[in-house]
Amino acid sequence: MIANYPEVVALRAVVVDASGSELENAIAQCRQAGIIVNGWSDSGAGALELIESLPIAPDLVIMELDLPDMDGADLLQALSMLEPGLAIIITSRHSPRLQDAALTLAATLGLEALAALPKPLHATALRKAAVNCRPAAARAAELLAQGTGAHAQCDSIGPQPDAGAILAGLQARQFELYYQPKTSLRDGALRGAEALIRWRHPGLGLLSPACFLPQAEAANLVDILTVEVLRIALDDWRIWQAAGLSLPLSINLSPLSLADPHLAEQLIQAVNQANVPPRAIIFEIIEHEEISDLATALRILIKLRLHGFGLALDDFGAGHASMLQLSRFPFTELKLDRRLIHGAYQRPHMHSLLRHAIASAHELGVTTVAEGIEMEQDRQLLRELGCEQAQGYLIARPMPAAALPLWHEKSATAGKIAGAGTVIRLRP
Numbered sequence: 001m002i003a004n005y006p007e008v009v010a011l012r013a014v015v016v017d018a019s020g021s022e023l024e025n026a027i028a029q030c031r032q033a034g035i036i037v038n039g040w041s042d043s044g045a046g047a048l049e050l051i052e053s054l055p056i057a058p059d060l061v062i063m064e065l066d067l068p069d070m071d072g073a074d075l076l077q078a079l080s081m082l083e084p085g086l087a088i089i090i091t092s093r094h095s096p097r098l099q100d101a102a103l104t105l106a107a108t109l110g111l112e113a114l115a116a117l118p119k120p121l122h123a124t125a126l127r128k129a130a131v132n133c134r135p136a137a138a139r140a141a142e143l144l145a146q147g148t149g150a151h152a153q154c155d156s157i158g159p160q161p162d163a164g165a166i167l168a169g170l171q172a173r174q175f176e177l178y179y180q181p182k183t184s185l186r187d188g189a190l191r192g193a194e195a196l197i198r199w200r201h202p203g204l205g206l207l208s209p210a211c212f213l214p215q216a217e218a219a220n221l222v223d224i225l226t227v228e229v230l231r232i233a234l235d236d237w238r239i240w241q242a243a244g245l246s247l248p249l250s251i252n253l254s255p256l257s258l259a260d261p262h263l264a265e266q267l268i269q270a271v272n273q274a275n276v277p278p279r280a281i282i283f284e285i286i287e288h289e290e291i292s293d294l295a296t297a298l299r300i301l302i303k304l305r306l307h308g309f310g311l312a313l314d315d316f317g318a319g320h321a322s323m324l325q326l327s328r329f330p331f332t333e334l335k336l337d338r339r340l341i342h343g344a345y346q347r348p349h350m351h352s353l354l355r356h357a358i359a360s361a362h363e364l365g366v367t368t369v370a371e372g373i374e375m376e377q378d379r380q381l382l383r384e385l386g387c388e389q390a391q392g393y394l395i396a397r398p399m400p401a402a403a404l405p406l407w408h409e410k411s412a413t414a415g416k417i418a419g420a421g422t423v424i425r426l427r428p
């Protein structure tokens with residue numbers, strides 16, 4: 001969860017730097033930025049010892065990557081084990097790309113990677129970076145809440161549901177869809193919604209897809225799951241339409257579904273029978289691994305396009321979702337992965353990568369969507385780079401079907417998005 005703390009006065013930091021003068025400057029800049037310095041160290045081991053000895057964990061560690069006893073990568077690893085979720089600011093004279101890689105490592109280790117700042121450290125930059133820092137108490141409360149919140153964490157629920165349980169859940173209609181709005185970056189208008197599967201498990205609560213999709217894929221159950229997802233989505237679509245809200249719906253397709261031409265026929269038939277225009281449905285495809293049967297995958301995707309469905313390349317820029325996929329499949333939409341987007345405004349080298357991806361998509365006539373927008377600064381950057389749509393917690397978290405029209409009306413009335421009560425134009 002991202003919360004904004006406009007005041008950084010209450011934050012407490014530990015500073016780690018091998019150079020005496022840099023350490024001195026960092027401490028002075030912290031004080032000027034209103035950050036309390038809890039302690040400092042000129043070595044990695046010293047910093048770890050200091051943090052362990054503090055009665056209250058620091059909110060933030062400001063660290064150099066070069067230390068006499070361990071490198072920054074090892075210190076990040078050790079910090080993640082000592083204080084999960086701890087906020088990190090990296091300050092170093094290394095290249096922005098290396099510092100950015102270190103930030104990515106921090107995020108991968110579960111730390112809160114706030115920013116990489118050039119040296120000499122300056123209070124203004126420090127203050128700006130610390131605005132999004134969650135205090136240690138909020139961090140601890142969040143960790144405690146995990147597993148008991150709306151979405152159960154998979155690693156805290158003990159035995160994972162197996163194929164038999166998934167089948168029983170399908171029969172008992174325990175699966176449901178949450179929807180996350182996609183809005184225009186130009187005027188904020190609602191442009192569509194992505195359907196995200198949830199399992200309302202009688203014993204385990206509301207489960208995220210990470211808790212059961214891998215098992216469903218391993219047991220060859222994804223096609224049954226996809227058919228169920230489409231059934232629910234078509235029902236919801238017609239309910240919204242009757243209420244005056246016609247909007248394109250995005251449905252996720254497992255890459256495994258690209259091996260079975262029969263599934264495409266089933267999907268086309270279901271949409272036709274429901275009297276929903278195919279242009280109102282966008283199938284999102286993500287590849288976990290290289291497609292083995294390219295001919296079948298192409299046949300399915302071309303067939304879906306010829307029937308008028310939209311096709312999105314999901315998680316672009318991560319894993320296998322690459323320029324190669326964009327070039328050979330008839331996609332109509334490109335979804336830029338959250339890992340490219342999150343904090344991009346603080347990573348100048350990302351700007352040119354994103355600009356090129358967006359420009360390439362536009363030359364191919366493909367709509368671009370930025371996923372995982374959590375910060376206003378990232379939304380502003382993506383707008384400036386010419387990206388068309390945004391999706392992410394900043395706009396709205398995934399919500400139950402019944403909540404979407406209410407969210408739309410409330411947000412439009414509050415002036416947060418454009419077009420209250422309008423019928424959304426579907427892609428021609």
Ligand code: C2E
Pocket residue numbers: 180195196197208209210213222226229251252253254284286314315338371372373374391392393394398
């Ligand atoms: P995805 O298709 O890339 O969906 C976006 C995921 O990012 C969703 O997670 C969504 O809740 C999350 N998300 C959205 N905005 C933000 C944000 O601002 N910050 C962060 N940190 N996360 C954000 P979810 O619902 O857990 O879904 C995870 C993945 O599971 C999906 O990634 C998709 O690949 C898969 N999935 C979801 N529903 C289905 C389904 O019906 N069928 C299939 N085959 N896969 C599905």
Ligand code: MG
Pocket residue numbers: 194252284314
């Ligand atoms: Mg998706």
Ligand code: MG
Pocket residue numbers: 314315335337371
């Ligand atoms: Mg995605």
